[in-house]
Amino acid sequence: MQQIINRFISYITIDTESDPESNTTPSTEKQWDLANKLVEELKAIGLSDVTIDENAYIMATLPSNVEHNVPVIGFVSHFDTSPDFTGANVKPQIINDYDGKDIVLNAEENIVLSPDYFEDLLLYKGQTIITTDGTTLLGADDKAGITEIVTAMEYLINHPEIKHGKIRIGFTPDEEIGRGAHKFDVEKFGADWAYTMDGSQVGELEYENFNAAGAKIKVKGKIVHPGYAKGKMINSMYYASEFINALPRLETPECTEGYEGFFHLHDIEGDVEETTLQYIIRDHDMDKFEARKALLEKIVFDLNTKYESEIFQIEIKDQYFNMKEKVEPVMHIVDIAEEAMKAVGVTPLIKAIRGGTDGSQLSYMGLPCPNIFAGGHNFHGRYEYVPVESMQKAVDVICKIAELTAKEK
Template sequence: MISKSNIIDRFTSYVTIDTESNPESETTPSTKKQWDLATKLADELKVMGMAEVEIDENAYVMASLPTNVAHKVPVIGFVSHFDTSPDFTGKGVKPQIVEDYDGKDIILNEDLDIVLSPDYFEDLLQYKGQTLITTDGTTLLGADDKAGITEIMTAMEYLINNPEIPHGKIRVCFTPDEEIGRGAHKFDVEKFGADWAYTMDGSQIGELEYENFNAASAKITISGKIVHPGYAKDKMINSMYIAQDFINSLPRMETPEHTEDRQGFFHLTQINGKVDETVLQYIIRDHDKNHFAARKEMIEDLAAEINSQHAREAVKIEIKDQYFNMKEKVEPVMHIVDIAEEAMKAVKVTPIIKPIRGGTDGSQLSYMGLPCPNIFAGGHNFHGRYEYVPVESMIKAVEVIVKIAEITSEKYKD
C-alpha cells in the first residue's frame, strides 16, 4: 500500500526547493540552485538502499535497483527532471493541501483574490473527493516534474521494501534544465545502460505518449537608430515598430492559444525593446517534420523581406533546433509502449494515448539511442500559479512504475 502521507511529505519537500532554470545561462545546470535538490536526491537514494548512486559534474543523478530474479531481463529506466520553468517564479513555493475536494472554487490567495475555479479549469471536476496540492497563487507548484521525481523515488522505495515483487535491474536518472530544452544534452546514455526507459513527465492520470513536437527556438534581433526625438525626422529608426511588423506578419491563429492536437505554432515568449534594439524570443513547434521545416523557413523569409524593405540588415535571426518527434524512434520498439499500457490497465488506470504538445527529455533520449515514451505524473496547469496535482494520481503513477517492472520481468521469464 502506497502511503498518501509519504507522497505528500516527499513531494512538498521537493517543491519548496527553488530549482528554476535559466535559458540565458551557458552552464550545466543553468542555475546553481538546482544542485540543492540534486544533492538531496542523491543522498536520499543512498539512504533508501539504491545501488550505484552517483551525481556527475553537471548534476545528473543516476542510481540502480539491482535485479531480484535469476533470469535475464532487459534493463529499464525511469527519468524525471528537477528544474522548474522560468516562465513563472518557483521561489518560495508554499504548497497548500486541499483534502476531499468538493468540486467548488479553491481560494489560492484571499488577499490577492486568486481563485482556482472549475468554471475555468474543468479538469478539476474529475478529482472531486480527492486530495489536491495547489500553490498559494504567487508561484508555480513544480509538479512538472517534481511529481515525477516523487513517484520514481517512492516506487523504488516500495520495491526495496517488497522484495517479493519480481523485477530486473532498474536504472533511474534525475536531470537538470529540461524546461529550457537541455535536459538530455549531457545525459550519458551509455553509462545509464538501459535498454529502454520512461519519462514520468506527463500531465493528467492515464497519459501515455510516444509522439511529441519537433522544437526550435528563434532569437530575432532587430536594430534601429536612436536620435534625439526633437531632431529625428528622417533619421530615427524605431526597432520596436519593426518588431511589431514582424510579429504581425506571422500567422495570428497559429499560436498556442488557437491550436490543438497535432497543430503547430509560433509562440512569442519574450520581448525586450528599446528604440535602437529589440529582441524577440520565439519557440517554434510542429509534430510534422515538413511543417516544422516550413515554419523555420517562414521566419527566415520574413527577416529577408523586412531587410529588403529597409535596404540593410535590420533583422538578424538565430534559430536553434531543440528536439525532435520521438515517434520515429519508438515505433520500431512499440512493445515498450504496450508494456506501459498493460501496466496502467492492471492498476485500473485508463490509458490516454495521445501526442504531447510539448517535449520531454525522452524525445532527445530516443534520438540518442534510448527509446523513451512518456507517462503521466499527474499534474495540471503547469508553469503557472494555477498548477495543481491530485495525490491519488501520484499514487497511481507509483503503482504503474512498479507494475511495469513486474510485467517486464514476467515477459522475459524462461
C-alpha cells in the same frame, strides 16, 4: 499517501528554477540543493550505484531480484522548474476531499483556481489536491515525477515478493530550458529502454512529441534626439511589431490544439536602438516544422528587402525532434506501459505531447523513452496543481511495469 505528500513537499519547497541565459550545467547553482538531497535520499532508501556527476546528473540502480535474463529498464525525471514563473518560496496548500467548487489560492490577491475555467478539476472531486498559494508555480513538473520514482523504488525494495529486473533511474537538470538530456550519459545509464515520468493528466501515455526550435530575431534601430528625428530615427520597436504582425495570428498556443503547430512569442526586450524577439517553433509534422522555420526566415528577408537595410537578423536553433520515429520500431515498450496502467485501474490516454520531454532527446541518443503521466495540471504557472491520488497511481504503474518486464516468456 501521506508519504507521497511529505516527499513531494520536501522537493517543491526547494527552488530549482533553471536559466536559459546561463551557459553552465546546471544553469543555476540552486539546482544543486535538490540534487544533493536526492543523492542522499536514494542512498538512504537502499539503492545501489548512486552517482552524481559534475553537471548534476543523478543515476542509481535497483538490482534485479530474478535469476533469468530481463531487459534493463529506466525511469527518468527532471528536477529543475520552468523560468516562465517563479519557483521561489513555494507555499503549497493541501485541499482534502475536494468538493468540486472554486479553490481560493490567494484571498488577498483574489486568485482563484476554478473548475469553470479549468474543467479538469472536476475529474478529481473527492480527492486530495495540492495547489500553490497563487504567487508561485508548484513544481509538479517534474518533482511529482521524481516523487513517484523514488517512492516506487522504495516500495519495490520493501516488497521483494514483487519480481523485477535491473532498474536504472536518472534525474536531470535543465529540462525546462531544453537541455535536460544534453549531457546525459546513455552508455553509463545502460538501459534497454526507459520512461520519463513527466506527463500531465492521470493515464497519459505518449510516444509522439513536437519537433522544436527556438528563434531569436534582433531588430536594429537608430536613436536620434526626438526633437530632430524626422527622417533619421529608426525605432526598432515599431519594426519589431511589423515582424510580429507578419506571422499568422491564429497559429499560436492559445489558438491551437492536438497536432496543430504554432509560433510562440515568449519574450520581448527592447528600446529604440534594438529590440529582441524570442520565439519557439513547434510542429509534430517534420515538413510543416521545416516550413515554419522557412517562413520566419522569409519574413526577415522580405522586410530587409522592403526597407533596403539589414534591420532584421535571425538565428534559429533546433531543440529536439519527434520521438515517434525512434519508438515505433520498439512499440512493445509502449504496450507494456499500457498493460501496466490497465492492470492498476488506470485508463490509458495515448496521445501526442504538445511539448517535449527529456525522452524525446534520449530517444535520438539511443535510449527509446516514451512518456508517462506524473499527474499535475496547469504547469509553469500559479494555477498548477496535482492530485495526490494521481501520484499514487503513477507509483503503481512504475511498479507494475517493473513486474511485467520481468515476466518469463
